[in-house]
Amino acid sequence: MAPNRRAINKPMKQKTTNKILIIIPAYNEAETISALLQAVHKENSTWDILVINDASTDATEELARASMIARVITLPINLGIGGAVQTGFKYAVRNGYQVALQLDGDGQHPVSEINKLITMVLEDEADVVIGSRFNKKKNGVKTHFLRRTGIKLFEWFSFMLIRQQITDHTSGFRAYNSRALAFLAENYPTDFPEPEVVILLGKNNFRMKETFTQMLERQGGVSSIPIAKGPYYMFKVLLAMFMAAIRSRIIHNETAS
Amino acid sequence: MTSAFNPNQVQYIAIAFSWLLFVVILYLIRKRRIKEEYSLMWLLFSLLFIGFSFWRRGLDIISSFLGIAYPPAALFMILLMAVFLIMIEFSMIISKLSDRNKVLAQEIGLLHFELNKLKRKLHKPGKEKKQGTKPQSGNSGAGVKK
Structure with missing residues (x-):
């Protein structure tokens, strides 16, 4: 275990090369985590992989550690996707990563699409690149009608706001540059964060x-948004988006470079 | 109003209960079961209730000023207002706490990760010594010296 760890940690201390971090928030993902880590590592072994184990009650942590590929941060209590991802951002900022992908x-x-997102950030096409399941022509993955309607509503609402x-807006497949990471490490909402973050960033x-990006059917686990919780989810998220829009700007001159 | 009951009875009860509330809050602060900063709202409203329980005319004056025909309704309004304000204060406190809780949990996760990394580094060379035994004996030695 030890020599392998060192091999992973070595390039961290060097400069020049782009340091890229793949952040994987995981809550009870024992079914899929091993295969996912292997796939990411196979895709590009220079990427550092960080699993944020959000106080899983299954073997997620053990499996992630056993893979010897990933760094594993285990949270003492379950924070939800937002709190977990933000932990990854904090790690990325403190360890000087240029790009992080969630x-x-x-x-x-799909692991095969990671490179596309990262490349777009590296080429400075944007501060944040979002992998979308939708496309002008064809629909990527089959989503429930209600969920699609909700997403459409987010699109319209957020266009109004920013x-x-x-x-x-619901895609959690995103790549960030260091400036966005520094901002989000300090400002990231907790539950159902994705749509709100779009407003926060735009603002x-x-x-x-x-x-x-071609999305796959989920390989295991359950959606963080069960259909029954839909109305609560929609209300919470729309309110959060609206509040994020009417809040005063957080970034002042020193961070805006 | 001219029925059998004593109209002053309600006032005695009001005085007793508002005093009781005030004293209970003070007692809880003294026992450090409530922090001073979170007790302000309670103390404020219990004093208000004590005030109104003595000064019955006050309720009439307020209700006529607010255009409330039935003076006890003004009391209910003040009571509801108190409950609302205190509950809003609680929501604010809970939000702040959960935010801090999140930051702490994240730091614990990050620190634990760094700690494990350092531990591995320490143990890598030989693994010949078990940590814990040496510092422990050192500690007890220092204790004896004193």
């Missing part, structure tokens, strides 16, 4: 860009 632990996001066209003048 990838769901359930295998919903005048940026984002089609898939603070971050450039966002979407790219179509």
